[in-house]
Amino acid sequence: MTPVALVRELGFRAIRVVAELGSMLLFTLSFLRAAVVPPLRPQRFVDEIYNLGVLSLVIVGVSGFAVGMVLGLQGYNTLVRFGAEGSLGAVVGLSLVRELGPVLTALLVTGRAGSATAAEISSMVTSEQLDGLRMMSVDPMDIVVAPKAIAMIFVMPILTSLFVLAGLLGAYFIGVGLMGLDAGVFLSSLKSSIRFADDIGGCYLKALIFGFLAGLIATFRGYHATPTAAGVSAATTSTVVVTSVAVLIGDYFLTALWGFQI
Amino acid sequence: MAFDGRTVFDSLSCAFPRGRITVVLGGSGSGKSTLLRLIGGLIQPEAGRVEVAGHDVTDPHTSLAEVRSRIGMLFQHGALLDSLSVFDNLALPLREHTDLDRAAIAQAVRAQLDAVGLGNVEGLLPGQLSGGMLRRAALARAIIRSPEILLCDEPFSGLDPASLKRIEILLTRINRQRGITLIVVSHHIASTLRLADQALLLLPGRSVCGPPAALRSSSDPEVADFFDEELDVEALDREERAAT
Amino acid sequence: MSRSPLRDLIAGVFVVIGLAAVAFLAFRVGETPFEHRGGFPLFATFDEVAGLKDRAPVDIAGVRVGRVTSIGLDENYRARVAMDIDPKVELPADTSASIVTSGLLGDRYISLQLGGDTEILKPGEEIGFTESAVVLERLLGKFAGNFGSTGEPSKTEGQ
Numbered sequence: 019m020t021p022v023a024l025v026r027e028l029g030f031r032a033i034r035v036v037a038e039l040g041s042m043l044l045f046t047l048s049f050l051r052a053a054v055v056p057p058l059r060p061q062r063f064v065d066e067i068y069n070l071g072v073l074s075l076v077i078v079g080v081s082g083f084a085v086g087m088v089l090g091l092q093g094y095n096t097l098v099r100f101g102a103e104g105s106l107g108a109v110v111g112l113s114l115v116r117e118l119g120p121v122l123t124a125l126l127v128t129g130r131a132g133s134a135t136a137a138e139i140s141s142m143v144t145s146e147q148l149d150g151l152r153m154m155s156v157d158p159m160d161i162v163v164a165p166k167a168i169a170m171i172f173v174m175p176i177l178t179s180l181f182v183l184a185g186l187l188g189a190y191f192i193g194v195g196l197m198g199l200d201a202g203v204f205l206s207s208l209k210s211s212i213r214f215a216d217d218i219g220g221c222y223l224k225a226l227i228f229g230f231l232a233g234l235i236a237t238f239r240g241y242h243a244t245p246t247a248a249g250v251s252a253a254t255t256s257t258v259v260v261t262s263v264a265v266l267i268g269d270y271f272l273t274a275l276w277g278f279q280i
Numbered sequence: 281m282a283f284d285g286r287t288v289f290d291s292l293s294c295a296f297p298r299g300r301i302t303v304v305l306g307g308s309g310s311g312k313s314t315l316l317r318l319i320g321g322l323i324q325p326e327a328g329r330v331e332v333a334g335h336d337v338t339d340p341h342t343s344l345a346e347v348r349s350r351i352g353m354l355f356q357h358g359a360l361l362d363s364l365s366v367f368d369n370l371a372l373p374l375r376e377h378t379d380l381d382r383a384a385i386a387q388a389v390r391a392q393l394d395a396v397g398l399g400n401v402e403g404l405l406p407g408q409l410s411g412g413m414l415r416r417a418a419l420a421r422a423i424i425r426s427p428e429i430l431l432c433d434e435p436f437s438g439l440d441p442a443s444l445k446r447i448e449i450l451l452t453r454i455n456r457q458r459g460i461t462l463i464v465v466s467h468h469i470a471s472t473l474r475l476a477d478q479a480l481l482l483l484p485g486r487s488v489c490g491p492p493a494a495l496r497s498s499s500d501p502e503v504a505d506f507f508d509e510e511l512d513v514e515a516l517d518r519e520e521r522a523a524t
Numbered sequence: 525m526s527r528s529p530l531r532d533l534i535a536g537v538f539v540v541i542g543l544a545a546v547a548f549l550a551f552r553v554g555e556t557p558f559e560h561r562g563g564f565p566l567f568a569t570f571d572e573v574a575g576l577k578d579r580a581p582v583d584i585a586g587v588r589v590g591r592v593t594s595i596g597l598d599e600n601y602r603a604r605v606a607m608d609i610d611p612k613v614e615l616p617a618d619t620s621a622s623i624v625t626s627g628l629l630g631d632r633y634i635s636l637q638l639g640g641d642t643e644i645l646k647p648g649e650e651i652g653f654t655e656s657a658v659v660l661e662r663l664l665g666k667f668a669g670n671f672g673s674t675g676e677p678s679k680t681e682g683q
Contacts, residue, residue, distance in 0.1 A: 057376075064531075064532050064535050064536075065531070065535075067535045067538065067539060068531050068532075068534060068535040068538070071535070071538050071539075071542070072534055072535055072538045075538065115549075141362075142361075142362070145357045145358075145359060145362075146355045146356070146357060146359040147359045147360070147361055147362070149317070149320075149322050149353075149355065149359065150353070150355055150359030150360070150361075151361075152320075152322060152348075153320055153322070153348055153351065153352075153353040154348070154372065154373040154376065154377075154425075155344070155345040155348045155349065155376070155377065156372065156373070156376050173542070175542075175546060176538070176539065176542030176543065176545065176546065177542070179542065179545035179546045179548075179549045180541075180542065180545050182549055183545050183548065183549060210581065210588070213579065214550060214551075218549060218550050221549075222546070
């Protein structure tokens with residue numbers, strides 16, 4: 019590739035990225051508008067709470083418990099060397115609430131529900147179901163996109179709480195049940211280390227933002243999918259990849275900006 | 281008219297007479313489906329005008345909802361919503377745009393399903409229907425709001441002969457009994473000749489319009505070639521050699 | 525869209541349990557903020573509070589009764605610490621406050637030793653008797669300084 023062609027290609031890609039960001043912004047505005055401007059569709063919203071939230075329960079609960087057990091085991095084995103196993107509750111609690119809870123929940127939900135959302139919407143594009151709705155003067159934003167995107171924002175904090183609680187349960191099970199740590203020590207260390215305003219608040223702020231990102235990217239990718247079978251699979255894959263990267267990078271900035279106190 | 285950077289029609293000027301059946305013919309990629317989508321306002325042309333019942337659908341000030349309330353569209357793959365039962369699919373436009381109560385909607389849906397010969401499938405999901413039944417269910421949805429115009433995208437594709445015949449009969453009946461203007465996109469020549477009052481043949485760079493019988497006996501070589509159903513292998517060979 | 529009562533119910537149960545989990549996490553797992561239960565303020569002035577942080581615990585005999593709300597300098601450049609104390613606790617007027625460390629290198633917190641006075645400290649009052657933080661590095665510095673004549677000059681000595 020000649021240097022000129024390289025520069026041209028780079029410029030082309032940069033412009034495309036900016037254009038895509040712009041189109042995502044407009045997409046966001048239009049689904050937010052569809053969510054608040056009548057006709058409102060509470061039934062569709064409830065359906066999506068079921069699809070995105072209830073159907074993700076098992077994977078979130080089981081993963082949370084497993085992560086908590088690992089944290090409990092590793093944390094205990096490390097802390098016991100310094101005679102600080104009494105701080106296990108704090109270690110596990112802070113890791114789960116500040117980082118692992120929101121981030122891992124977002125990744126799991128993207129893999130389970132985000133990909134399903136992208137696949138569903140993109141296959142509706144492929145089989146002209148969205149055009150069918152338009153011809154009936156039913157806005158697809160209103161009936162398909164907004165309920166999914168808003169439900170994703172809504173279920174993410176709920177699933178994150180359940181993940182964190184399952185994780186604490188897992189760590190309690192290992193620390194107290196298996197390693198013989200005193201339950202009171204574990205719980206008081208947990209309680210005294212986690213602060214309402216920044217730890218719990220930061221956890222939910224992250225969960226809400228990740229929910230927004232997951233919902234936006236899944237619906238956007240689905241909605242703008244190429245109307246072919248390959249387009250459906252590309253939309254699904256890119257949803258998972260883009261959301262995961264966005265969540266991990268976003269997490270860094272949220273942590274840095276939120277300024278958790280040590 | 282050009283679309284997506286690719287010119288599909290250079291100059292196409294055609295009127296679709298009210299109350300008649302117009303079949304749009306043409307090879308793959310000739311822009312038949314694009315034409316229907318232009319009429320429905322699903323895509324906008326780069327240049328040109330599309331007027332439906334006195335409304336210019338290319339004008340951004342036109343209320344598309346108003347125009348679309350007069351148009352029904354039968355999509356190639358039905359485009360019924362996968363997540364809804366057949367009943368709910370048919371009920372959707374009525375629930376969205378009319379004040380009918382539940383009983384009236386149920387009655388209208390059943391009447392429409394009976395009209396297309398689907399009595400007992402209302403509880404099934406679209407995925408559980410056969411191709412022919414799905415096409416008829418989609419047809420029922422397209423006409424449930426009693427449109428003035430019905431756009432049909434490849435209504436005959438992928439059907440067995442019996443289902444094909446049934447769809448043809450239904451389309452004819454819809455046109456005759458309800459006076460609905462039909463614009464049918466197809467490349468199914470036999471059905472076209474049986475059905476159409478007028479045929480529009482899209483050829484590369486131009487279009488030919490007229491009664492189907494006249495088109496069939498046209499002396500225009502490209503038109504004659506389109507209607508020529510013989511397998512002329514040598515002609516194709518010659519064409520390919522000329523191209524390379 | 526299609527109504528399915530069972531599915532609606534499950535979604536509803538999910539939301540209720542989820543909100544309960546959110547509330548549990550917020551109010552039971554996290555440290556309950558005293559200020560929301562109407563704690564009362566107390567002040568204490570120290571010569572040295574090195575290592576004491578905002579929100580550090582305040583306890584009596586190892587039992588948590590409050591937390592540090594702010595640390596600043598007074599007009600004489602001594603460290604003035606504001607605390608938020610559980611209103612259930614009644615402190616005699618001659619209570620003393622000392623800054624101690626949990627473990628050898630652990631966090632600093634304030635420990636209150638109760639006196640025998642019959643008068644009770646009222647909200648906004650000052651704890652008169654204080655004992656400052658022990659700065660481990662300085663202690664070590666002094667300790668090293670005592671041996672400094674024979675060994676290398678200690679870098680921590682120049683205080």
